Amino acid sequence: MEHTYVGPGLMIDGEVSGRGDIQVLGLVKGAVNLQNGLFIELGGVVEAEVAANEVEIKGYVKGQINAHDRVEMKPGGKMIGDIRAPRIIIADGATIKGKIDMDVGA
C-alpha cells in the first residue's frame, strides 16, 4: 500500500487518522491517530498528540506519543514530551525531554 507522504512544503493543522504509514518531512500539528507507522524524517516536525503502532523519529516531535508496538529515536532526533510504548529505543545522539513509560508491571 502506498504510504502517505507529507513533503517539506506541506503543513497539516488538525487531526490525521486512519490506516497506512505516514512519512513526515513537513509539519503536522494537532493529533495523529494511526493504525500503522509514523515516520518523522530529518526536517519533519510533528507537534501533536500521537497514537500509532510504531513511531520513528529522525526529526522533531513536541507532544505525547502513545505507541502500541515501539518508538525508536534515531541519531539527531529530538523529542519534547512523554513516550509510552512497550518497546522504546533511543539511539546515541538522540535527545529527549520527557517521561518514558514502558508499562512495566510493578
Added chain:
Amino acid sequence: MKDQHSVISDGIRVSGTIEAAEDLLIRGRVDGDISSSQTVLIDVSGIVKGTLRAQTVIVRGVMVGDVHTKTITQLANEGRMVGNIYSPQVVLDEGAAFRGRIDMGEKVGEESPSRDERNNRFGSSGRGSSNREKQASPWGAPSPSKPAEREPAADTKESTVVAIKEDAPAEAEAREKKKAKS
C-alpha cells in the same frame, strides 16, 4: 504533477486545514480547507470537503465545496463535484458530474493566456489566498479596448500605402526625410 509531491493515501483522513507549497495528491479524505500555491490532484479514491484554493486543481474523485484556482480547474471524467468553481479556465470532461456555479471572472471575452504565460505563472510562489482580489467583481464587464491597440493597426495601414506608392520616388524620398527628422 512534479516528481516531488505530497500524498494523502487511501485510508487516511485529515480533519483540519492543509497548506501546501508543493503539489499534493489526495487519495484519502480531507475534511477542511486546503490552500496551495501549486497543483492539487484529487484522485479517484480521494474525497475533499471544504474550500480548496490552489494554482491548479484536477478532480478525478469527489469534491464538495468551492474551488478557487489561479489557472485551471479540470473535472475529469470520473470526477464528481458539488460547489462553485472560481477559475479563469475550467474544463469539464465528458462523464464528469457537477452541480454548482462556474465563475471565470473578468477573463470572459479575453483571449485565454498562452501556454507560456501559464507556465510562468505556475512558477510564481504566490499564495492561493491572493486570488481573492479577482473575485471582487465576479461578472465585471469586459474592459473596453485600449487605445494602445489601435496605434499598431494605423501603422500597418500606412505601410501598405507606402508599398503601393513605391514607384513614386519623390514621395518616397519625402517620406524618408520625414522619418529621419523624427
